[in-house]
Amino acid sequence: MARARATLRDVARRVGVHESTVSRVLNPATRHMFTPDVVRRVTEAAGALGYRPNPIAYSLKTNRTLTVGVLIPDLTNPLFPPVLRGIEDTLGAADYTAIIANTDNLEARAATALDRMKGRRVDGLILATARREDAVISDIIAEEVPCVLINRTTDAGKIPAVVTDDVRGIGLTVEHLVGLGHRRIAHIAGPQTVSTGHDRYLGFFEAMRRHRLDTDLVIFCDAFSEPAGAAAMAELMTGDDGFTAVIAANDMLAIGCYDALARQGRVCPRQVSVTGYNDMPFVDKLSPPLTTVRIPQYAIGAEAARMLLALIKTPAEPPPSVLLCPTLVIRSSTAPPGG
Amino acid sequence: MARARATLRDVARRVGVHESTVSRVLNPATRHMFTPDVVRRVTEAAGALGYRPNPIAYSLKTNRTLTVGVLIPDLTNPLFPPVLRGIEDTLGAADYTAIIANTDNLEARAATALDRMKGRRVDGLILATARREDAVISDIIAEEVPCVLINRTTDAGKIPAVVTDDVRGIGLTVEHLVGLGHRRIAHIAGPQTVSTGHDRYLGFFEAMRRHRLDTDLVIFCDAFSEPAGAAAMAELMTGDDGFTAVIAANDMLAIGCYDALARQGRVCPRQVSVTGYNDMPFVDKLSPPLTTVRIPQYAIGAEAARMLLALIKTPAEPPPSVLLCPTLVIRSSTAPPGG
């Protein structure tokens, strides 16, 4: 900033009181100690000088930066921007600021980013990058940094998390497809090293079993990506086992399915129904518009931020994890089999 | 952070030298003043104690926060995440960190966000929110805060900007459509209060004139949004003037065109060709895949960050604005007329 900003001392001098008086008057928690007259004079002088507290000095003194670090796999995945808006809106209302970093799903990058954030002395962390067994998170626990997980959680479950009920979410898609008459249903599963991939597979398995349907048609992908989805779909079509529907573990995988289907000249949903997961922006614009599971993205971010703020305030009382409810969004990528 | 971090004093005590010696040894710029022996001992002790400089104290002393503010209209617009990655990668390499805020295209929110950022004492700003006449930016000039604009610029042009050549970009689409045989071409223009909206309209106007074609089929929108595009397209179809192609000022407007077309049962590109602008992620998945103008999103961010860092280092030498080159991406939303 160019212009030299007014400091507490400047205000104090102008009013003719001590620096600490100004500090206390300007602090809502201690303002009550003063006569209305002093409060008025100080407030006016502060206004006249355009006084703005220096957060750097505040931080150095209090050891709090009013900053939290947010780790996400990839900002260009449209799933995350709405989550971030939820986080930033909630943090902003409490005068906190988010610092965001992408990890590209690489644990090494997560470690580096976390180091930078800790270096910046963030007051807390929100991580969307948890693996089921996560060394990085073990460190965080050991260091007692306030932290909440979103979207994915760890097996150990020692850290408060805001996630959706993935088992139930996939159950919804199975019910929907079974209701349409499908019996041979395949699952393109995500990485089993992360809770979302694992829970969705579990959800598929349990729901299919409930209907006494076979669960042999499962391809495991090592990434929630379009190419991985395309490869899996291609593999599925190679050993054609007469499946009529595919449940992809997320929307990116489902888009990959579309690609592979198109390359083989198979048409969705007439020949194969496809479902996704997340209801990312723009999947309603695909051809055909994708049937998928909607998760409350903004709410996930907002809730996580709320929890983190609580945790920062009272680290001794970790807030309970939150399980949000997914809903099925039926569009045109699903239809009765053999349509 | 929980664990009390080692300070300079701790390191100094351990080595048996003065605090300032440690500071100087750890600073690459002043390290050369010392005997190799001292350097080694200090470095080792710092390593052993896990010393990490406290950026807060550094900032308080030096008046630099190694932080820059980034203002964007809306993170959920897929145009921006790649730009941000460019910014963050470049800033990160120089140990700078970005603070991001959304304005939703509201000048009031821009002012608020900027206030918060200045409050946080950012060293510089990157703004993707400029209007052609922008009071907020006038303030920034007056306060001499290092700043670079991206995507949009101001009429006054007093601030270095990284933008693409929008006149030329739209020219590309006109050439393409004319080459396909179109003569009656409409333009769904963006807000004329921002440079992108204005320049693209200008580009349309000039290119059409070059071909001696009429430029009467223009609808001005007050937002670069899907509903605005749909409304404009609907209006265009009402007074049907026999147009065979529509150039939308950006991809969101083009998607709105798709909506309106679908509602009227008109098929693209057979009855109407449509073009967009920006080549946002996922427009290749639309039906039909959108012909659009690609801008180097990551490069815009990276270049802007580079310029800002230079400006912060030497405020007296403002870097020249950069005009990046757009390219046409031909997909399936354009075809010869009356196909």
Add this chain to the structure above:
DNA sequence: CTGAAAGCGCTAACAT
């Protein structure tokens, strides 16, 4: 080549 000392702007005991 290294040490001493001041001070960035703020908060929070502790005094009165």
Add this chain to the structure above:
DNA sequence: ATGTTAGCGCTTTCAG
């Protein structure tokens, strides 16, 4: 009800 004082961790003149 207000003032004094010390100090957060660092950089940087100024001495030597």
